[in-house]
Amino acid sequence: xxxxxxxxxxxxxxxxxxxxxxxxxxxxxxxxxxxxxxxxxxxxxxxxxxxxxxxxxxxxxxxxxxxxxxxxxxxxxxxxxxxxxxxxxxxxxxxxxxxxxxxxxxxxxxxxxxxxxxxxxxxxxxxxxxxxxxxxxxxxxxxxxxxxxxxxxxxxxxxxxxxxxxxxxxxxxxxxxxxxxxxxxxxxxxxxxxxxxxxxxxxxxxxxxxxxxxxxxxxxxxxxxxxxxxxxxxxxxxxxxxxxxxxxxxxxxxxxxxxxxxxxxxxxxxxxxxxxxxxxxxxxxxxxxxxxxxxxxxxxxxxxxxxxxxxxxxxxxxxxxxxxxxxxxxxxxxxxxxxxxxxxxxxxxxxxxxxxxxxxxxxxxxxxxxxxxxxxxxxxxxxxxxxxxxxxxxxxxxxxxxxxxxxxxxxxxxxxxxxxxxxxxxxxxxxxxxxx
Amino acid sequence: xxxxxxxxxxxxxxxxxxxxxxxxxxxxxxxxxxxxxxxxxxxxxxxxxxxxxxxxxxxxxxxxxxxxxxxxxxxxxxxxxxxxxxxxxxxxxxxxxxxxxxxxxxxxxxxxxxxxxxxxxxxxxxxxxxxxxxxxxxxxxxxxxxxxxxxxxxxxxxxxxxxxxxxxxxxxxxxxxxxxxxxxxxxxxxxxxxxxxxxxxxxxxxxxxxxxxxxxxxxxxxxxxxxxxxxxxxxxxxxxxxxxxxxxxxxxxxxxxxxxxxxxxxxxxxxxxxxxxxxxxxxxxxxxxxxxxxxxxxxxxxxxxxxxxxxxxxxxxxxxxxxxxxxxxxxxxxxxxxxxxxxxxxxxxxxxxxxxxxxxxxxxxxxxxxxxxxxxxxxxxxxxxxxxxxxxxxxxxxxxxxxxxxxxxxxxxxxxxxxxxxxxxxxxxxxxxxxxxxxxxxxxxxxxxxxxxxxxxxxxxxxxxxxxxxxxxxxxxxxxxxxxxxxxxxxxxxxxxxxxxxxxxxxxxx
Ligand SMILES: Nc1ncnc2c1ncn2[C@@H]1O[C@H](COP(=O)(O)OP(=O)(O)OP(=O)(O)O)[C@@H](O)[C@H]1O
Ligand SMILES: [Mg+2]
Numbered sequence: 001x002x003x004x005x006x007x008x009x010x011x012x013x014x015x016x017x018x019x020x021x022x023x024x025x026x027x028x029x030x031x032x033x034x035x036x037x038x039x040x041x042x043x044x045x046x047x048x049x050x051x052x053x054x055x056x057x058x059x060x061x062x063x064x065x066x067x068x069x070x071x072x073x074x075x076x077x078x079x080x081x082x083x084x085x086x087x088x089x090x091x092x093x094x095x096x097x098x099x100x101x102x103x104x105x106x107x108x109x110x111x112x113x114x115x116x117x118x119x120x121x122x123x124x125x126x127x128x129x130x131x132x133x134x135x136x137x138x139x140x141x142x143x144x145x146x147x148x149x150x151x152x153x154x155x156x157x158x159x160x161x162x163x164x165x166x167x168x169x170x171x172x173x174x175x176x177x178x179x180x181x182x183x184x185x186x187x188x189x190x191x192x193x194x195x196x197x198x199x200x201x202x203x204x205x206x207x208x209x210x211x212x213x214x215x216x217x218x219x220x221x222x223x224x225x226x227x228x229x230x231x232x233x234x235x236x237x238x239x240x241x242x243x244x245x246x247x248x249x250x251x252x253x254x255x256x257x258x259x260x261x262x263x264x265x266x267x268x269x270x271x272x273x274x275x276x277x278x279x280x281x282x283x284x285x286x287x288x289x290x291x292x293x294x295x296x297x298x299x300x301x302x303x304x305x306x307x308x309x310x311x312x313x314x315x316x317x318x319x320x321x322x323x324x325x326x327x328x329x330x331x332x333x334x335x336x337x338x339x340x341x342x343x344x345x346x347x348x349x350x351x352x353x354x355x356x357x358x359x360x361x362x363x364x365x366x367x368x369x370x371x372x373x374x375x376x377x378x379x380x381x382x383x384x385x386x387x388x389x390x391x392x393x394x395x396x397x398x399x400x401x402x403x404x405x406x407x408x409x410x411x412x413x414x415x416x417x418x419x420x421x422x423x424x425x426x427x428x429x430x431x432x433x434x435x436x
Numbered sequence: 437x438x439x440x441x442x443x444x445x446x447x448x449x450x451x452x453x454x455x456x457x458x459x460x461x462x463x464x465x466x467x468x469x470x471x472x473x474x475x476x477x478x479x480x481x482x483x484x485x486x487x488x489x490x491x492x493x494x495x496x497x498x499x500x501x502x503x504x505x506x507x508x509x510x511x512x513x514x515x516x517x518x519x520x521x522x523x524x525x526x527x528x529x530x531x532x533x534x535x536x537x538x539x540x541x542x543x544x545x546x547x548x549x550x551x552x553x554x555x556x557x558x559x560x561x562x563x564x565x566x567x568x569x570x571x572x573x574x575x576x577x578x579x580x581x582x583x584x585x586x587x588x589x590x591x592x593x594x595x596x597x598x599x600x601x602x603x604x605x606x607x608x609x610x611x612x613x614x615x616x617x618x619x620x621x622x623x624x625x626x627x628x629x630x631x632x633x634x635x636x637x638x639x640x641x642x643x644x645x646x647x648x649x650x651x652x653x654x655x656x657x658x659x660x661x662x663x664x665x666x667x668x669x670x671x672x673x674x675x676x677x678x679x680x681x682x683x684x685x686x687x688x689x690x691x692x693x694x695x696x697x698x699x700x701x702x703x704x705x706x707x708x709x710x711x712x713x714x715x716x717x718x719x720x721x722x723x724x725x726x727x728x729x730x731x732x733x734x735x736x737x738x739x740x741x742x743x744x745x746x747x748x749x750x751x752x753x754x755x756x757x758x759x760x761x762x763x764x765x766x767x768x769x770x771x772x773x774x775x776x777x778x779x780x781x782x783x784x785x786x787x788x789x790x791x792x793x794x795x796x797x798x799x800x801x802x803x804x805x806x807x808x809x810x811x812x813x814x815x816x817x818x819x820x821x822x823x824x825x826x827x828x829x830x831x832x833x834x835x836x837x838x839x840x841x842x843x844x845x846x847x848x849x850x851x852x853x854x855x856x857x858x859x860x861x862x863x864x865x866x867x868x869x870x871x872x873x874x875x876x877x878x879x880x881x882x883x884x885x886x887x888x889x890x891x892x893x894x895x896x897x898x899x900x901x902x903x904x905x906x907x908x909x910x911x912x913x914x915x916x917x918x919x920x921x922x923x924x925x926x927x928x929x930x931x932x933x934x935x936x937x938x939x940x941x942x943x944x945x946x
Pocket of ligand 1: 562591593597598599600601602603605645646647648649652674684685686687735747748
């Protein structure tokens with residue numbers, strides 16, 4: 001998985017903008033979508049060429065390393081990724097271009113190779129077709145999978161698009177009379193001070209060139225937005241496809257109360273993603289919410305760290321229970337998702353050691369039972385606890401008194417779109433028709 | 437009856453068409469700087485004449501009016517007003533629908549318009565400062581936390597109406613991006629200084645204005661100097677590209693209706709806006725001792741500070757806004773012109789169809805900032821097909837040559853209008869016409885598909901609702917228009933008082 005961002009300055013005087021700091025803050029706000037690699041490319045006016053910069057680690061790690069003066073350009077794209085060495089794609093011939101992508105085109109097992117193939121095809125089609133719109137139409141038509149992308153060509157075009165189902169998001173914003181910006185999430189637009197103006201539609205292509213923005217939607221009515229974005233991946237301050245993420249999470253909290261009510265003294269949420277669920281759970285159950293944990297260190301998203309070891313270390317570093325909130329109490333613990341159960345077992349154990357009498361676990365998403373073919377790192381199926389065990393068995397294993405997931409209908413209702421407009425693949429094993 | 441018009445954009449095509457529709461069946465004569473095929477056709481059809489001429493030289497224009505013995509003249513664009521064309525016509529006893537030079541000051545000098553507004557205490561004001569050079573402006577633009585809040589978030593403009601060009605709005609809210617924004621502000625101040633060198637008719641060069649946010653709308657009015665009559669509200673879209681991205685243009689398209697007002701402006705706000713325009717007309721008449729006969733418009737924004745607020749004034753119809761109102765005008769346009777000239781406007785009942793209208797401009801790539809690129813491309817338009825789609829074509833920046841070829845002239849090539857029961861329908865109708873407009877040499881055209889769409893309209897409504905809550909709250913608390921700052925070492929500071937002080941001082945000096 002990745003977070004992607006694009007910056008495009010228009011009009012006379014556009015050379016006066018430097019995209020670098022906008023990319024820096026844009027990507028920083030998307031850091032939750034990938035923390036293993038950061039990279040970007042800018043178009044440099046003086047040299048009439050693209051400049052590529054990449055490195056493993058966080059956004060700030062990379063930016064600390066570069067010499068600011070050397071990297072300047074009023075057009076730029078960037079990416080953060082969950083895989084090391086997963087950088088901006090570079091193609092030199094026939095059309096020189098850089099490409100960032102979220103999700104995965106169904107062109108190869110590896111996300112990076114898949115986008116490499118995608119970018120090479122794009123380069124060739126751009127060379128052959130007169131109109132870039134035709135070029136990209138052909139590629140989207142031929143390329144299954146769930147992906148969104150932003151490409152920057154040496155002839156100053158920024159080409160953005162989404163697969164025909166719109167599985168992965170792509171939002172658009174503007175600054176003044178000067179700048180257009182594109183990002184995986186609208187929060188990145190807020191952070192750079194842009195006005196969020198809308199989203200690129202499923203199967204839509206938007207081409208920025210120095211003189212215009214051209215927009216075409218070829219494949220209508222096949223929407224299948226990634227539902228995991230709303231539960232877990234996206235930031236709560238984002239709007240995706242014009243749906244506010246935080247609203248969905250509130251609905252989920254409410255739904256958890258309705259689906260599996262329980263008597264308890266206090267509600268606590270696992271930071272950060274589950275906090276909105278917990279707040280809404282408290283509001284609708286009447287059980288007071290308390291601060292359950294304090295985090296140590298950077299916000300490391302535990303479900304997307306590569307190895308099991310890191311996941312446990314990550315979570316222990318992350319969450320120290322606040323004893324006064326739970327000591328002697330029946331606790332409802334809300335989490336966002338459960339993969340192998342390690343994280344939750346540790347958390348429940350820690351809560352009980354610090355004095356919780358009972359721990360009722362509620363998870364704000366349905367059980368993960370299948371792989372994501374679109375690049376979200378869901379562990380192998382034989383590592384998914386939800387696929388193998390019942391709620392009671394899971395409760396027993398993680399040491400909880402009761403355990404319940406959100407139902408699939410609960411999730412669908414919370415997002416507020418019809419079931420067939422969503423990709424629920426990781427929860428059902430069924431993927432949007434024609435996406436594989 | 438014989439009427440002469442001046443100007444050559446789509447707005448003037450719409451004016452010519454409204455004249456042609458009249459029961460007076462006039463012969464229509466026109467002066468223009470390029471041969472607009474639409475206006476040219478109307479002149480020929482009605483037995484009038486069309487001549488190429490400079491339109492900003494009062495003598496020349498008046499000579500033609502005399503030669504053709506027209507009953508009255510109507511001026512389309514602003515520059516003839518700024519150059520005193522109506523004044524010369526009046527001197528020679530030829531009636532003219534158009535603001536005379538002194539009155540047109542409310543449009544020509546954005547700075548003087550604001551001064552007038554502050555002097556007469558007219559609502560809908562913004563804080564501003566003017567500069568003669570970018571050097572002077574730097575001092576103000578480069579400061580951050582130790583300066584008045586409004587100076588961080590500014591609109592930078594040419595102090596003169598300069599053909600819908602050169603405005604930048606820079607919101608410098610994120611300290612972490614301040615360096616970028618500040619550099620951009622200073623560079624743009626340089627650009628403005630340079631750009632304004634071509635205008636010698638004004639002292640102020642650079643206008644720095646408080647940046648506000650909210651939905652924009654244009655209120656166009658007829659006035660005979662005594663009464664001011666508002667037309668249906670129209671919203672123009674200034675950004676060149678989809679998603680409200682990109683360069684400022686003269687306007688890429690406009691919407692109106694279905695019911696006189698816009699869906700995101702209340703009746704109360706309409707009335708208040710009309711009051712503001714009226715007060716400005718009164719103020720400029722009072723100041724100059726002249727009587728305003730023509731069109732006046734407020735280009736406005738609903739703001740959190742004061743509700744309906746003036747961004748700038750027009751001494752003419754807006755383009756494309758003229759198309760929305762003139763195409764739905766039920767009253768005879770010539771009757772209106774005569775009433776304007778005779779000072780009888782209050783007696784006339786002016787009516788419009790209760791329909792939604794959408795106009796979209798189509799421009800060659802290169803417009804607005806690189807107009808040389810947008811020029812001289814051969815044009816082909818299938819007018820029959822556009823008619824079949826139920827739409828109307830208005831020619832804009834297009835030049836009909838002697839041999840019948842039409843070449844693009846660098847600005848908005850054509851504007852297409854649709855009238856329907858609701859906006860989305862009208863928007864779709866216009867979109868269907870886009871393929872019928874082509875440049876024969878393959879050069880690209882662009883337009884905005886999103887104007888009039890459900891998405892964009894919802895966005896406008898959402899913004900309007902947020903702004904409305906804020907200014908209503910201010911109204912309840914009695915703090916409309918109030919701003920207050922705290923500056924280190926200075927303490928509480930009232931930027932309004934500061935501005936008023938400055939204005940009265942400079943008036944004393946002057
Ligand atoms: N004070 C302001 N705050 C926020 N936005 C502003 C402000 N002033 C201008 N703008 C924006 O810039 C646009 C152009 O400004 P303005 O109308 O003053 O310039 P113009 O170049 O004369 O335009 P026109 O094309 O209408 O002649 C406005 O429509 C508005 O969107
Ligand atoms: Mg304007």
